[in-house]
Amino acid sequence: MKYSAIITDIEGTTSRISFVTEVLFPYAARELPGFIRANLSDAAVAAALDACRALMQQADATVDAIIARLQQWIAEDQKITPLKALQGMVWQQGYQSGAFRGHLYQDAFATLTQWQQQGIKLYVYSSGSVQAQQLLFRYSDFGDVTPLFSGYFDTRVGAKRDISSYAAILQQLQLPPKQVLFLSDVTAELDAAKVLGIATVQLIRDGQSPSDHPAVSSFSQIEEL
Numbered sequence: 440m441k442y443s444a445i446i447t448d449i450e451g452t453t454s455r456i457s458f459v460t461e462v463l464f465p466y467a468a469r470e471l472p473g474f475i476r477a478n479l480s481d482a483a484v485a486a487a488l489d490a491c492r493a494l495m496q497q498a499d500a501t502v503d504a505i506i507a508r509l510q511q512w513i514a515e516d517q518k519i520t521p522l523k524a525l526q527g528m529v530w531q532q533g534y535q536s537g538a539f540r541g542h543l544y545q546d547a548f549a550t551l552t553q554w555q556q557q558g559i560k561l562y563v564y565s566s567g568s569v570q571a572q573q574l575l576f577r578y579s580d581f582g583d584v585t586p587l588f589s590g591y592f593d594t595r596v597g598a599k600r601d602i603s604s605y606a607a608i609l610q611q612l613q614l615p616p617k618q619v620l621f622l623s624d625v626t627a628e629l630d631a632a633k634v635l636g637i638a639t640v641q642l643i644r645d646g647q648s649p650s651d652h653p654a655v656s657s658f659s660q661i662e663e664l
């Protein structure tokens with residue numbers, strides 16, 4: 440493996456899409472209203488609500504109006520930073536209570552472990568908040584696998600389809616693009632990384648459309664590329 444660092448997406452890459460869409464998102468839709476109302480004085484919740492008001496362009500939006508808009512954003516799978524922050528806070532309850540565990544494909548766990556043993560630095564870049572990413576890996580099907588990762592990036596670095604996000608990540612990693620491999624199931628994300636010279640591999644887990652990026656159906660096939 441010729442890379443110094445590998446950055447991986449989560450949904451559709453390390454983890455099953457349906458875990459996000461059929462477990463995490465419905466849990467957040469159900470629990471968010473009560474969570475927000477119970478934690479209005481929490482600084483992180485208050486900051487997320489203010490960020491929602493700014494995005495809604497309604498400085499005086501009520502909590503009920505924000506909750507309605509959050510539900511709409513969840514239904515539309517919008518990758519909006521304050522929504523993702525609130526979802527992460529709510530999912531913490533779900534993981535800690537044992538309502539669900541973070542789905543992780545066996546091949547992803549095994550191969551990430553091998554790469555780390557080879558000295559490759561592993562990073563996560565997901566639209567889910569850093570808190571949500573760490574929860575998924577801390578409470579994963581394979582136990583706490585957070586020691587695998589050297590760092591996490593979320594939409595605070597930029598949207599996953601924007602070239603500038605990958606430039607910001609390279610800047611933080613202090614690595615030339617040729618030494619970095621990015622894994623994702625979404626062609627537009629891979630396209631953005633490739634513009635900068637980052638190597639790309641597409642995961643095709645659930646019948647996603649192939650693209651002109653090298654493609655695999657399992658992490659175990661990546662070594663062979």
Ligand SMILES: CSCCC(=O)C(=O)COP(=O)(O)O
Pocket residue numbers: 448449450451459463518523526564565566567568571572575599
């Ligand atoms: C980090 S677990 C929740 C995933 C999530 O909220 C999401 O939007 C998935 O985005 P990804 O960039 O991992 O495809």
Ligand SMILES: [Mg+2]
Pocket residue numbers: 448449450451452623624625
């Ligand atoms: Mg994905």
